[in-house]
Amino acid sequence: MAATLKDIAREVGVSVTTVSRALAGYSDVAEATRLRIQTAAARLGYHPNLQARRLQKQRTDTLGFIIPTFGPRFSDPFFSEFIAGIGNEASLHDYDLLVSTHAPDSADEAEAYQRAARGRWVDGLIVVRTRQDDARIKLLSEHSFPFVAFGRSNCEHDFPFVDEDSAEGIRLLVEHFVALGHTKIAFIAPPSGLMFGHFRRQGFLDTMAANGLPVVPEWVGEGDMSQRGGAAAAEALLSHTPRPTAIICGNDLMAMGTINYIQQLGLKVGDDIAVAGFDDIPLAAYVSPSLTTIHQPIYEIGRRTCAMLIDIINGRFPENPHHLLTPTLIVRKSSCLAID
Amino acid sequence: MAATLKDIAREVGVSVTTVSRALAGYSDVAEATRLRIQTAAARLGYHPNLQARRLQKQRTDTLGFIIPTFGPRFSDPFFSEFIAGIGNEASLHDYDLLVSTHAPDSADEAEAYQRAARGRWVDGLIVVRTRQDDARIKLLSEHSFPFVAFGRSNCEHDFPFVDEDSAEGIRLLVEHFVALGHTKIAFIAPPSGLMFGHFRRQGFLDTMAANGLPVVPEWVGEGDMSQRGGAAAAEALLSHTPRPTAIICGNDLMAMGTINYIQQLGLKVGDDIAVAGFDDIPLAAYVSPSLTTIHQPIYEIGRRTCAMLIDIINGRFPENPHHLLTPTLIVRKSSCLAID
DNA sequence: TTGAAAGCGCTAACAC
DNA sequence: GTGTTAGCGCTTTCAA
Numbered sequence: 214m215a216a217t218l219k220d221i222a223r224e225v226g227v228s229v230t231t232v233s234r235a236l237a238g239y240s241d242v243a244e245a246t247r248l249r250i251q252t253a254a255a256r257l258g259y260h261p262n263l264q265a266r267r268l269q270k271q272r273t274d275t276l277g278f279i280i281p282t283f284g285p286r287f288s289d290p291f292f293s294e295f296i297a298g299i300g301n302e303a304s305l306h307d308y309d310l311l312v313s314t315h316a317p318d319s320a321d322e323a324e325a326y327q328r329a330a331r332g333r334w335v336d337g338l339i340v341v342r343t344r345q346d347d348a349r350i351k352l353l354s355e356h357s358f359p360f361v362a363f364g365r366s367n368c369e370h371d372f373p374f375v376d377e378d379s380a381e382g383i384r385l386l387v388e389h390f391v392a393l394g395h396t397k398i399a400f401i402a403p404p405s406g407l408m409f410g411h412f413r414r415q416g417f418l419d420t421m422a423a424n425g426l427p428v429v430p431e432w433v434g435e436g437d438m439s440q441r442g443g444a445a446a447a448e449a450l451l452s453h454t455p456r457p458t459a460i461i462c463g464n465d466l467m468a469m470g471t472i473n474y475i476q477q478l479g480l481k482v483g484d485d486i487a488v489a490g491f492d493d494i495p496l497a498a499y500v501s502p503s504l505t506t507i508h509q510p511i512y513e514i515g516r517r518t519c520a521m522l523i524d525i526i527n528g529r530f531p532e533n534p535h536h537l538l539t540p541t542l543i544v545r546k547s548s549c550l551a552i553d
Numbered sequence: 554m555a556a557t558l559k560d561i562a563r564e565v566g567v568s569v570t571t572v573s574r575a576l577a578g579y580s581d582v583a584e585a586t587r588l589r590i591q592t593a594a595a596r597l598g599y600h601p602n603l604q605a606r607r608l609q610k611q612r613t614d615t616l617g618f619i620i621p622t623f624g625p626r627f628s629d630p631f632f633s634e635f636i637a638g639i640g641n642e643a644s645l646h647d648y649d650l651l652v653s654t655h656a657p658d659s660a661d662e663a664e665a666y667q668r669a670a671r672g673r674w675v676d677g678l679i680v681v682r683t684r685q686d687d688a689r690i691k692l693l694s695e696h697s698f699p700f701v702a703f704g705r706s707n708c709e710h711d712f713p714f715v716d717e718d719s720a721e722g723i724r725l726l727v728e729h730f731v732a733l734g735h736t737k738i739a740f741i742a743p744p745s746g747l748m749f750g751h752f753r754r755q756g757f758l759d760t761m762a763a764n765g766l767p768v769v770p771e772w773v774g775e776g777d778m779s780q781r782g783g784a785a786a787a788e789a790l791l792s793h794t795p796r797p798t799a800i801i802c803g804n805d806l807m808a809m810g811t812i813n814y815i816q817q818l819g820l821k822v823g824d825d826i827a828v829a830g831f832d833d834i835p836l837a838a839y840v841s842p843s844l845t846t847i848h849q850p851i852y853e854i855g856r857r858t859c860a861m862l863i864d865i866i867n868g869r870f871p872e873n874p875h876h877l878l879t880p881t882l883i884v885r886k887s888s889c890l891a892i893d
Numbered sequence: 894t895t896g897a898a899a900g901c902g903c904t905a906a907c908a909c
Numbered sequence: 910g911t912g913t914t915a916g917c918g919c920t921t922t923c924a925a
Contacts, residue, residue: 218903237904241911259671262608264613267604267917268902269902275651293629304653310651311615440835469836499780499810501842557918568895569896570898601918608903
């Protein structure tokens with residue numbers, strides 16, 4: 214069906230080897246021969262069989278990204294932004310990107326990582342949403358399989374990562390509210406099994422303490438990172454008296470759920486209750502009121518993570534394999550309608 | 554490094570052939586032998602080399618999805634939702650999903666499709682955002698390369714697709730506004746090079762005519778599907794007098810940009826000016842005012858597209874290769890604040 | 894029930 | 910400059 218080197222060789226009357234070298238641009242081929250070969254290749258519509266090349270070269274020129282997602286869908290804008298980053302960086306370096314989704318910590322997921330680490334499925338992996346005692350990191354580290362994580366972890370292995378200083382981000386948010394005069398500040402944390410959930414929660418507790426503010430247990434909730442989860446956590450928080458006057462949410466999606474719930478109560482966000490999120494997803498500026506949040510350059514993080522991985526795969530181990538990015542506070546109306 | 558069939562064969566003292574058959578579950582292997590082989594395989598941590606298997610089997614068990622995107626990023630939630638659909642369906646059938654991004658109609662994109670069609674890069678492709686005289690469809694059809702499109706086209710080839718009846722969706726929107734008493738209705742169309750842009754525009758013109766309403770040229774704009782594009786088009790529309798009282802946007806993102814611009818003018822969306830979108834992205838319900846729109850079950854469409862492709866790859870050509878889905882109107886506040 | 898041999902399409906070491 | 914040979918790891922006739 215598709216033309217092979219053999220077809221070209223037969224056509225031109227040379228050996229398969231010569232064709233291979235001519236097309237690969239080796240210098241030890243007579244220009245005349247190369248020309249005839251190139252012509253024939255073009256005429257036959259030759260494209261190399263990638264499987265064959267990969268088997269021979271013992272590399273797939275493919276990167277893997279296993280999305281840890283519960284349920285059938287991921288509506289989390291984080292992933293699309295991140296995929297765009299790694300995808301574009303990968304194609305810049307002629308790598309393909311293989312994407313699949315598996316529930317976090319499922320047998321399914323473990324199997325996928327096994328396959329990657331042992332089956333030459335891909336040349337390297339990108340790991341996101343790092344977890345406490347992350348089994349993925351353990352496995353890959355033990356197999357010395359190339360990978361880069363978005364997120365730190367608490368395991369004994371040292372591994373390359375890009376991460377954002379989540380605790381610092383939360384600190385900015387808390388101090389923003391303190392500066393606005395708030396003292397009754399609530400927090401809706403991401404799941405603490407996730408490392409960034411842990412860091413964000415810790416950042417909240419530390420900054421509250423540093424400012425001499427009390428942490429009311431009823432004002433510290435937890436949500437599953439979705440709008441629905443945010444709304445549910447907000448409902449729980451706000452059913453207690455006295456109410457907090459400000460709510461920091463562990464991510465933007467939960468902040469949107471929170472805003473929605475507050476509005477249902479007939480209260481005014483940014484006036485009666487201040488709200489902030491974390492991530493600065495593209496729509497954060499468009500919801501109403503617009504969302505005060507911490508900017509994470511997800512696209513850029515994706516690119517850097519991917520670039521680092523490609524370096525590692527090609528034996529260029531980075532001098533500094535631990536990138537910790539400094540977050541930026543984005544003040545919008547949800548924290549105070551009067552601002553701006 | 555990684556264990557191969559040969560390693561197991563040496564270990565157990567049988568031939569590679571026997572190991573292969575034992576592991577593949579063939580019945581012509583003595584149970585005792587199989588057991589020894591399985592034990593050895595487990596102990597050595599054997600995982601088949603996928604490249605080798607693929608080369609031999611002449612199939613990759615991989616599906617390709619080339620995202621047509623301008624610029625460095627795709628913040629369009631459509632893609633993440635769609636990828637989730639195809640990704641999950643693919644993994645259900647043990648297919649991998651290869652994702653890459655290329656600018657529509659670029660040389661780059663053409664090359665990627667060539668590679669797919671001729672280089673045994675993937676077993677089949679999913680094509681989205683079909684275009685007028687779509688070169689991708691032409692190429693794949695001529696090579697009889699398995700693919701399924703999300704969207705129809707105007708080319709001479711007959712090909713399998715899943716699509717939504719965009720014209721019908723717009724009809725629902727126009728008649729919704731007509732029922733609310735609007736007569737001055739504007740439209741911000743998606744690029745007409747895109748087939749759904751064409752259908753949506755046509756749906757608008759037809760329904761306006763059917764209702765005896767004038768189509769004012771200044772009230773028909775076009776945007777690039779982004780918030781920014783929507784805001785720009787809205788600005789152009791609203792600079793004319795008289796102003797329209799309702800604006801139908803070709804997608805939700807543009808509707809959000811439009812809403813934003815209207816609010817900047819100090820006007821009230823759903824009161825001074827009614828706005829509607831198209832797609833029902835997850836956040837449509839969360840923006841303020843919530844967005845009247847046409848629901849497209851993107852996730853489900855992704856799944857069906859993918860399922861159809863897998864059927865085709867495996868020689869099960871569908872009885873009906875043309876799925877046209879009926880859209881649903883979702884009425885929210887942006888079309889009329891008074892409505893629930 | 895098992896093994897030998899061939900071949901998927903490509904690359905690379907080595908000879909000529 | 911070019912060809913011969915071998916081999917990547919696997920599956921699959923075909924014999925034994």
